[in-house]
Each structure stands twice: as C-alpha cells, then as structure tokens.
Amino acid sequence: MLALALGGCASRGGAPDTSRGSYKVGNPYTIAGRTYRPSEDWSYSETGQASWYGPGFHGNSTANGEPYNQNLPSAAHRTLPMPSIVRVTNLSNGRTAVVRINDRGPFASGRILDLSKAAAEQLDMTRAGVVPVRVELMERESRVVKDIAVNGGSAADQLAAIQRLPAQSAPVMVAAAPPPPPMPVAEPPPPPEPAFVQATAPAPTAAFVPVVATPPATGGGYFVQAGAFASLDNAERLRASLSRFGDASIGQVTGPSGVAVYRVRVGPYGSPDEAYNVRGAMQRAGHNDSRVVTD
Numbered sequence: 001m002l003a004l005a006l007g008g009c010a011s012r013g014g015a016p017d018t019s020r021g022s023y024k025v026g027n028p029y030t031i032a033g034r035t036y037r038p039s040e041d042w043s044y045s046e047t048g049q050a051s052w053y054g055p056g057f058h059g060n061s062t063a064n065g066e067p068y069n070q071n072l073p074s075a076a077h078r079t080l081p082m083p084s085i086v087r088v089t090n091l092s093n094g095r096t097a098v099v100r101i102n103d104r105g106p107f108a109s110g111r112i113l114d115l116s117k118a119a120a121e122q123l124d125m126t127r128a129g130v131v132p133v134r135v136e137l138m139e140r141e142s143r144v145v146k147d148i149a150v151n152g153g154s155a156a157d158q159l160a161a162i163q164r165l166p167a168q169s170a171p172v173m174v175a176a177a178p179p180p181p182p183m184p185v186a187e188p189p190p191p192p193e194p195a196f197v198q199a200t201a202p203a204p205t206a207a208f209v210p211v212v213a214t215p216p217a218t219g220g221g222y223f224v225q226a227g228a229f230a231s232l233d234n235a236e237r238l239r240a241s242l243s244r245f246g247d248a249s250i251g252q253v254t255g256p257s258g259v260a261v262y263r264v265r266v267g268p269y270g271s272p273d274e275a276y277n278v279r280g281a282m283q284r285a286g287h288n289d290s291r292v293v294t295d
Contacts, residue, residue: 022064022065022149022152023064023081023082023083023146023149023150024063024064024081024082025038025039025040025081025082026038026063026082026104029277030273030274030277031107031274031277031278031281032107032246032269032274032277032278033269033270033274036078036079037079038078038079038080038081039079039081040081041079041080041137042137042139042142042143043137043139044080044086044135044136044137045134045135045136045137046112046134046135047091047132047133047134047135048110048111048112048113048132048133048135049110049111049112049130049131049132049133050088050090050111050112050113050114050115050123050125050130050131050132050133050135051106051108051111051113051114051115051129051130051244052114052115052116052117052119052120052125052126052129053070053076053114053115053116053117053244054070054116054117054120055070055117056241056286057070057241057285057286058070059286060284060285060286061284061286062074062076062082062102062103062284063076063082063102063103063104063105063284064082064083064102064103066102066155068102068103068116069116070116070117070118071116071117071118072100072116072118072155073097073098073099073100073116073118073119073122074099074100074101074102074103074115074116074118074119075088075099075100075101075102075103075113075114075115075116075119076101076102076103076104076105076106076113076114077101077103077104077105077112077113077114077135078104078105078106078107078112080101080137081101081142081146082101082102082103082104083100083101083102083142083145083146083149083155083158084100084101084137084142084145084146085098085099085100085101085137085138085141085142085145085162086098086099086101086113086135086136086137086138087135087136087138088113088115088119088123088133088134088135089133089134089136090123090124090125090131090132090133091131091132091133091134092125092128092131092132093123093124095122095123095124096123097115097119097122097123098138098141099115099116099119100145100155100158100159102155104281105244105281106244107244107245107246107278107281108244108245108246111130111244112133112135113133113135114244140165141162141165144158144161144162144165145158145161145162148161221267221268221269221270221294222267222268222269222270222271222272222274222275222292222293222294223265223266223267223268223269223275223292223293223294224245224265224266224267224269224275224278224279224282224290224291224292224293225263225264225265225290225291225292225293226238226242226248226264226265226266226282226287226289226290227263227264227287227289228261228262228263228264229261229262229264230259230260230261230262231262232250232262234262235250235262235263235264236250238264239264242264242266242282242287245266245278245281245282245285246266246267246278247266247267248264248265248266249264249265249266250262250263250264251263251265265293266278266282272292275292276292279291279292
C-alpha cells in the first residue's frame with residue numbers, strides 16, 4: 001500500500017522527474033518575525049492545520065531546487081530535511097497519505113504543512129482547503145531517500161526505492177478509511193479559503209471582492225508588493241495565491257492617467273529584514289517581480 005500511495009500519483013504526472021537529487025537541512029531562517037531551525041528530527045510528530053497548493057506553483061522550483069509537480073504526493077514543511085518522508089492523517093475523515101518533503105512552508109499562522117494537489121486529493125481535502133492533520137516522520141523511509149539524494153539520485157529514484165522496501169518493513173496504512181458516522185444535526189462546512197480555490201472553479205468577480213486600501217507605513221512598516229493591475233479580478237487571483245506567505249491585501253490607487261490601479265501586497269512587517277525574507281520565499285515560489293516597499 002505504501003508503493004500504491006507513492007507510485008499511483010506519479011503515473012498521473014507523465015514522465016517521472018529525472019533531475020538530479022540533493023539533500024538539504026538548511027540554516028535557521030526568519031519569516032515574519034518568527035525563526036525556524038531546520039533539523040534531522042527522526043522522531044518528529046505534530047498535530048496542526050494543513051493546507052495545499054497547486055496550479056499557481058506548478059513547474060516552479062522548490063526550496064531544494066526540484067521542479068514542483070502538483071501531480072506527485074509531496075509537501076512543504078518549515079523544518080524537516082528535504083527530502084524526507086512523512087505520513088499525513090486527515091483527522092477530519094481518517095484518510096492517510098505518504099508524502100515526500102521537498103519544499104519550505106507554509107508560513108501562514110497556525111499551519112504546519114502545505115500539501116501538493118495530489119496529496120490533498122488522497123486526503124480528500126481539496127474542497128475544504130485547510131484541515132486538521134497529524135504529521136509523522138517515517139524514519140526508515142526518510143533515511144533511504146536521504147542516502148539516495150546525497151549520492152545524486154533523482155526524486156524518481158527515491159520513490160522507486162521506497163516502493164522496493166520489503167513489505168514487512170512498510171508501515172501499516174489506511175489509504176481510505178471510512179468517514180466517521182454522521183452527527184445527528186449536520187452543519188454546512190465552512191467555505192474554502194480563497195488561496196485554495198481549484199483551477200476549475202470560476203474566478204471571483206469584483207462584486208464579491210472586498211478591496212481594502214493598503215495601510216500607510218507607520219513606525220517603519222514594510223510590505224512586499226507582488227504586482228499591480230488595472231483588473232481587480234487579476235489582482236484578486238494573485239492575492240489568493242499569496243495567502244501562504246502572510247496577510248495579503250489589495251490596495252487601490254489612481255494611476256497617472258486617472259485609471260484605478262490595484263496593488264497586491266503582503267505585510268506589513270516591522271523591519272526590512274523580515275520583508276526581504278518573505279520576498280525571497282515568494283521569488284523562490286515563482287513571484288519574480290516581488291519587491292519590498294514602504295508605502
């Protein structure tokens with residue numbers, strides 16, 4: 001079942017990734033005033049909120065230099081080694097997936113994992129967007145992919161090695177556990193967060209998008225501006241894709257020709273160092289035009 005969980009999704013992504021592998025733990029870094037300290041924590045287990053990211057990042061480089069493939073079961077974590085293997089359990093329905101850590105994030109408050117689209121589908125969480133999960137590092141599998149990556153083996157090599165592990169050494173998994181019995185009175189689920197609207201969903205219209213003015217810089221406030229648009233719909237789509245990096249907002253200003261311009265920004269931050277750290281994370285995710293501004 002471990003082989004099915006890792007290999008089944010790889011087949012949907014077309015040809016396997018053949019880029020050379022690398023192993024990275026990384027130095028401490030600070031995002032939005034919080035310092036993260038990557039480490040090899042072979043006993044890691046944590047419960048918290050997980051989100052997912054997909055089409056907007058497909059093909060961009062991950063934090064360890066691989067191309068992000070939304071059709072493979074992978075995830076972003078703030079401190080675990082890259083690559084490493086974790087078991088993720090959706091606590092709202094009991095579904096479990098085995099995924100490979102190859103990126104850094106998420107940096108939105110309260111979230112501990114950012115899953116690929118394929119992993120989110122295995123956990124049946126694409127509609128909810130954010131769900132409670134338990135994340136457990138799989139030490140034996142993680143050591144296997146580490147050894148392969150250190151010697152230049154690609155992501156495909158690593159996944160193939162995991163599939164070849166003896167059946168008795170693979171963990172017992174529940175690939176699709178039945179959902180818990182319904183409650184006597186079912187309340188409608190909350191609407192999905194904008195950051196996780198699927199590509200097939202209709203784009204939000206201006207009639208339902210709250211436009212807020214970017215707050216003025218006070219006491220050394222710094223923002224990361226990702227773009228400016230004449231179209232509010234385009235600005236809202238970009239704002240939705242930035243929520244994993246912090247508080248994203250749209251500010252309306254008047255351009256030189258009198259036309260409304262919608263600026264998409266993340267922040268504010270109390271120091272330029274914090275803002276530049278966030279900008280770096282955004283650029284690694286493909287937002288190459290991001291820049292730090294103070295007004």
